[in-house]
Amino acid sequence: MATSQLVRTILDPTKNWFAAVHKKTITERLRKYGLRYDDLFDPMECLDIKEAMRRLPREIIDARNQRILRAMDLSMKHEYLPKDLQAQQTPFRSYLTDMLALVSSLGFEFDYPLWIYFHEYLLFIACYTILQGNDKINSLFSLK
Numbered sequence: 001m002a003t004s005q006l007v008r009t010i011l012d013p014t015k016n017w018f019a020a021v022h023k024k025t026i027t028e029r030l031r032k033y034g035l036r037y038d039d040l041f042d043p044m045e046c047l048d049i050k051e052a053m054r055r056l057p058r059e060i061i062d063a064r065n066q067r068i069l070r071a072m073d074l075s076m077k078h079e080y081l082p083k084d085l086q087a088q089q090t091p092f093r094s095y096l097t098d099m100l101a102l103v104s105s106l107g108f109e110f111d112y113p114l115w116i117y118f119h120e121y122l123l124f125i126a127c128y129t130i131l132q133g134n135d136k137i138n139s140l141f142s143l144k
Contacts, residue, residue, distance in 0.1 A: 023092075030091035032080040033071035038096040039064055052099040060095050 013020040030037060043050040053061060074080060081089070 027091050031086045031089040033074055034081050034085065034089055035067055035071050036064075036089075036091050036093060036095070038094055039067055039071075041096060041100075048100060048103050049096075052096055052103045055099055055103070056096070064095075 009015050011019055013023045026037070041049050043053050080086070
């Protein structure tokens with residue numbers, strides 16, 4: 001418990017000067033491209049993030065995708081958003097963190113749907129059937 005309190009104190013921008021400078025730097029960089037901090041979460045990295053994004057309304061996901069596409073376009077052009085648009089950006093306005101906390105609090109990891117396992121089972125049966133018809137492969141794997 002003491003360790004988590006220490007980590008929270010170190011990472012809290014109101015208590016740690018370095019954390020405050022880091023947060024300011026991240027804010028400036030995200031504003032240059034019009035991104036939010038939650039846009040940096042990768043749904044392919046964690047199943048909880050993927051499930052949390054699946055539960056969000058379609059409008060929020062569309063806005064996220066639009067921000068990411070705009071940021072990639074600006075990055076490829078080596079440009080930034082105009083200063084007036086940068087001032088309007090809110091990089092730490094969260095849209096995913098609450099849903100991610102809800103999904104994580106459910107207490108189980110979201111796994112692949114059952115049909116994927118069934119598909120793999122059918123693929124295994126098809127391969128096994130093909131292998132049974134070939135005597136050379138049967139002798140290798142001793143499938144009879």
